[in-house]
Amino acid sequence: MELLPGELEQIKAETAEILQQHGTERQELIPIIQEIQERLGYLPKPAMEQVARALDIPEVDVYSVATFYNQFRLNPPGKHQIKVCMGTACHMMGGHIVMDSFERRLEIKEGETTPDREFSLERVACVGCCALAPVVLVDEKVEAKVSPIRVDGILLTFEIEKSEQEKVEEKEQQEGGVEE
Amino acid sequence: MSIADKYNAIRIAAVEKIDKMKEKPHVLVGTATCGRAAGALTILDVFREEADKHQLDIIIDEVGCMGHCYAEPLVVIAKPGFPTLCYGPVDEGIAKRLVVDFLVNDDPCYDFAIAALEPNDEFPTFEDFPRGVIEKKIILADCGFIDPNDIDHYLARDGYAALAKVLEMEPYAVIEEVKSAKLRGRGGAGFPTGVKWERCFKAEGSPKYVICNADEGDPGAFMDRAILESNPHQLIEGMIIAAYAIQASTGYIYVRAEYPLAVARLRNAISQAREKGLLGDNILGSDFSFDVIIFQGSGAFVCGEETALIESIEGKPGVPNHRPPYPATCGLYGKPTVINNVKTLSYVPHILRKGADWFRSIGTENSPGTAVFALAGKVVGTGLVEVPMGTTIRELVYDVGSGIKDDKMFKAVQIGGPSGGCLPESSLDLPIDFDSLQEAGAMMGSGGLVVLDEDDCMVEIARFFLDFTQKESCGKCTFCRLGTKQMLDILTDITQGKGSLEDLNILQDLAEDVKMGSLCSLGKTAPNPVLTTLKYFRDEYEAHINEGRCPALMCKDLITYIIIPEKCSKLCDVCIGSCPTEAIYTRPDMLKAIYLDKCVKCNNCMVACPPQYKAVIKVSPPIVEEKEETVEGGKEDE
Ligand SMILES: Cc1cc2nc3c(=O)[nH]c(=O)nc-3n(C[C@H](O)[C@H](O)[C@H](O)COP(=O)(O)O)c2cc1C
Ligand code: SF4
Ligand code: SF4
Ligand code: SF4
Ligand code: FES
Ligand code: FES
Numbered sequence: 001m002e003l004l005p006g007e008l009e010q011i012k013a014e015t016a017e018i019l020q021q022h023g024t025e026r027q028e029l030i031p032i033i034q035e036i037q038e039r040l041g042y043l044p045k046p047a048m049e050q051v052a053r054a055l056d057i058p059e060v061d062v063y064s065v066a067t068f069y070n071q072f073r074l075n076p077p078g079k080h081q082i083k084v085c086m087g088t089a090c091h092m093m094g095g096h097i098v099m100d101s102f103e104r105r106l107e108i109k110e111g112e113t114t115p116d117r118e119f120s121l122e123r124v125a126c127v128g129c130c131a132l133a134p135v136v137l138v139d140e141k142v143e144a145k146v147s148p149i150r151v152d153g154i155l156l157t158f159e160i161e162k163s164e165q166e167k168v169e170e171k172e173q174q175e176g177g178v179e180e
Numbered sequence: 181m182s183i184a185d186k187y188n189a190i191r192i193a194a195v196e197k198i199d200k201m202k203e204k205p206h207v208l209v210g211t212a213t214c215g216r217a218a219g220a221l222t223i224l225d226v227f228r229e230e231a232d233k234h235q236l237d238i239i240i241d242e243v244g245c246m247g248h249c250y251a252e253p254l255v256v257i258a259k260p261g262f263p264t265l266c267y268g269p270v271d272e273g274i275a276k277r278l279v280v281d282f283l284v285n286d287d288p289c290y291d292f293a294i295a296a297l298e299p300n301d302e303f304p305t306f307e308d309f310p311r312g313v314i315e316k317k318i319i320l321a322d323c324g325f326i327d328p329n330d331i332d333h334y335l336a337r338d339g340y341a342a343l344a345k346v347l348e349m350e351p352y353a354v355i356e357e358v359k360s361a362k363l364r365g366r367g368g369a370g371f372p373t374g375v376k377w378e379r380c381f382k383a384e385g386s387p388k389y390v391i392c393n394a395d396e397g398d399p400g401a402f403m404d405r406a407i408l409e410s411n412p413h414q415l416i417e418g419m420i421i422a423a424y425a426i427q428a429s430t431g432y433i434y435v436r437a438e439y440p441l442a443v444a445r446l447r448n449a450i451s452q453a454r455e456k457g458l459l460g461d462n463i464l465g466s467d468f469s470f471d472v473i474i475f476q477g478s479g480a481f482v483c484g485e486e487t488a489l490i491e492s493i494e495g496k497p498g499v500p501n502h503r504p505p506y507p508a509t510c511g512l513y514g515k516p517t518v519i520n521n522v523k524t525l526s527y528v529p530h531i532l533r534k535g536a537d538w539f540r541s542i543g544t545e546n547s548p549g550t551a552v553f554a555l556a557g558k559v560v561g562t563g564l565v566e567v568p569m570g571t572t573i574r575e576l577v578y579d580v581g582s583g584i585k586d587d588k589m590f591k592a593v594q595i596g597g598p599s600g601g602c603l604p605e606s607s608l609d610l611p612i613d614f615d616s617l618q619e620a621g622a623m624m625g626s627g628g629l630v631v632l633d634e635d636d637c638m639v640e641i642a643r644f645f646l647d648f649t650q651k652e653s654c655g656k657c658t659f660c661r662l663g664t665k666q667m668l669d670i671l672t673d674i675t676q677g678k679g680s681l682e683d684l685n686i687l688q689d690l691a692e693d694v695k696m697g698s699l700c701s702l703g704k705t706a707p708n709p710v711l712t713t714l715k716y717f718r719d720e721y722e723a724h725i726n727e728g729r730c731p732a733l734m735c736k737d738l739i740t741y742i743i744i745p746e747k748c749s750k751l752c753d754v755c756i757g758s759c760p761t762e763a764i765y766t767r768p769d770m771l772k773a774i775y776l777d778k779c780v781k782c783n784n785c786m787v788a789c790p791p792q793y794k795a796v797i798k799v800s801p802p803i804v805e806e807k808e809e810t811v812e813g814g815k816e817d818e
Binding site for chain 1: 644
């Protein structure tokens with residue numbers, strides 16, 4: 001994956017800041033990379049290298065932890081994260097049909113991100129709302145009793161939001177141009 | 181000041197504060213994760229806004245899970261002079277009416293109420309319903325009725341009284357009490373807690389650790405989450421008592437990554453406990469010091485296994501180790517460590533306060549106390565329930581859960597998650613306790629209970645769990661890693677109509693091999709869902725294999741969606757708009773029909789077709805399409 005200009009510097013700065021708040025013992029590894037992911041959305045390779053140096057452990061140890069746990073992602077997530085619950089209750093109430101619908105609509109498979117980095121699609125196990133199955137987490141907000149039709153609705157909301165925002169931005173740019 | 185004096189001082193302050201609050205009308209909104217999903221935060225805002233608008237002098241609090249998740253969002257209103265009532269599901273309109281009609285005026289809106297909390301002359305209580313008669317709440321008793329963000333609510337209900345008592349006992353006496361209560365671990369295996377503590381107490385090495393296992397990896401369960409979100413202090417008190425008994429100075433709570441609200445409420449609870457001198461150095465002025473650290477897991481089911489969990493806290497991949505040595509003698513950083521489940525530790529304050537005899541008087545001889553279940557699936561009363569051990573599955577499903585949704589037929593209960601099994605109708609009278617479930621081939625597990633009806637395919641559910649365990653296997657043991665994969669492939673074939681009868685024997689053999697050849701219980705129990713479904717629902721496997729038919733109409737490759745001409749209204753057209761692939765067309769006679777080759781089986785049209793017509797149905801075995809005819813029909817329409 002190519003980093004955008006300026007991204008590497010930002011990664012380094014953020015990682016250094018997080019490392020400063022932690023000790024250098026081995027047991028700090030998971031909390032550190034959890035924090036990096038929380039801030040950057042994923043674990044960039046340079047950040048993992050930096051962590052390995054700081055904790056004085058082989059880089060491969062950082063990778064093996066990062067790849068062992070489902071929580072960590074090695075690629076940047078989409079702007080909107082869609083997590084379909086595939087826990088027992090949700091699966092049996094049609095969660096797999098909901099997942100299929102997202103896959104079809106977004107034209108990606110579970111675990112992937114759309115080419116425009118707008119959406120990423122993941123599965124999660126029970127998020128603790130089985131009573132409202134099947135559920136989907138859309139940017140951490142829980143959508144209850146989701147039907148395939150609701151899938152269209154969710155995505156449509158984002159599309160409308162995006163096109164409106166683009167309009168606003170365009171307008172701002174034009175206005176900004178006039179002012180300058 | 182003695183320990184008792186110190187405790188009484190903070191307790192009395194709390195009681196005074198709460199009593200004062202009780203003079204005003206009080207609104208409680210259940211905002212645990214699942215309440216939020218149902219819109220509880222909006223309801224909370226409505227109450228706040230409306231209360232402002234009418235300048236009401238009332239208290240509005242966020243609480244956790246009341247257990248009646250089927251009726252969310254849930255609201256409790258306590259107004260002096262009226263019975264305390266629980267309402268649900270509450271929408272914005274009802275919320276506004278409750279403010280105006282009940283809080284401003286004096287009409288309690290009984291129409292929207294589910295039950296009252298205490299006996300009164302006006303409205304039935306929860307105990308007046310079958311569910312309330314069977315339920316016996318110990319660790320859920322306060323969940324949903326106290327503010328988890330304010331320690332004084334817990335203190336005012338005798339919270340931390342057990343701790344104050346324990347700090348004046350000999351540590352070993354505490355262990356004796358837990359042993360005598362015969363408390364068994366609620367994390368799945370049912371190991372006697374007192375025995376575990378005793379081993380750790382006697383083990384050489386220091387410091388010692390207490391770990392609370394809040395990883396809750398069962399993909400269909402949410403009891404621990406609800407307890408953490410609703411009553412965190414009960415767990416913290418239990419942990420401090422465990423720590424005192426084994427003389428540990430540090431504790432960890434290992435919480436699942438997906439539980440951000442639980443983490444936030446725990447953090448807050450820990451800091452409030454520190455402020456009151458209940459955690460930290462010299463607890464309540466005694467010589468005993470103990471503190472708790474929260475460790476967030478990172479989404480690996482196997483980390484619920486105790487040795488893997490320890491690896492994980494040490495910063496390594498969560499791969500299980502051979503036992504013995506058990507963590508009780510050689511655990512975190514090689515030191516003696518007690519690991520207990522959230523529920524196990526939550527019972528501890530109650531046992532120490534009310535005594536081992538009281539605890540043993542509930543439940544069965546060998547499994548005393550209660551069992552907490554997350555009831556989910558096709559049952560009317562989904563939610564969190566707590567029943568005495570020994571309650572039958574029938575009582576749980578039909579009385580506590582009010583039976584099956586939509587008048588469908590009961591088929592099975594899935595109990596114990598990926599390590600458990602599916603029990604059929606003939607097992608309905610099985611008493612729920614550690615031993616009888618194990619005998620039936622299932623497991624208590626951590627308490628997930630999913631009710632399945634005639635629309636649920638037993639081969640598919642076995643495949644679902646195998647898919648889960650196969651993905652979550654850490655890969656250390658060959659049988660667990662490859663055996664589950666092979667089993668999964670066979671099951672997938674069967675759900676696609678590509679299986680053979682011989683496969684069933686291979687499955688059986690593989691299941692035995694995986695059980696034998698696995699190091700930890702993930703592998704040892706992974707075949708349970710397959711073995712129980714093979715045992716109790718073999719006919720469903722055979723229907724898939726011999727007839728290419730899925731009796732529950734669930735397996736996608738074995739069904740076809742069709743529209744029954746006699747039932748279609750012709751005019752409503754709803755189905756056409758709902759189809760993502762334009763697979764539905766209008767026939768010359770205006771009736772609708774489906775292009776079988778275009779249909780992706782998304783189920784939209786079946787949901788969309790108005791209930792008075794119900795014209796879309798599924799059939800199995802699938803229809804082999806006659807292409808030309810359908811294409812022609814479509815053309816004419818264009
Ligand atoms: C694969 C696997 C997953 C487990 N997950 C959990 C869990 O989520 N929560 C839990 O308390 N125990 C879990 N256990 C059981 C623990 O290993 C351990 O027995 C338990 O935490 C002990 O606590 P208890 O004695 O209070 O039951 C799991 C075990 C295995 C093998
Ligand atoms: S049984 Fe499975 S999960 Fe357990 S240690 Fe072996 S490979 Fe890992
Ligand atoms: S099941 Fe889905 S794809 Fe098939 S006809 Fe109905 S709406 Fe269209
Ligand atoms: S929604 Fe149902 S009743 Fe209406 S046109 Fe479609 S199949 Fe016929
Ligand atoms: S299974 Fe989806 S929330 Fe529990
Ligand atoms: S009532 Fe909300 S989680 Fe149960």
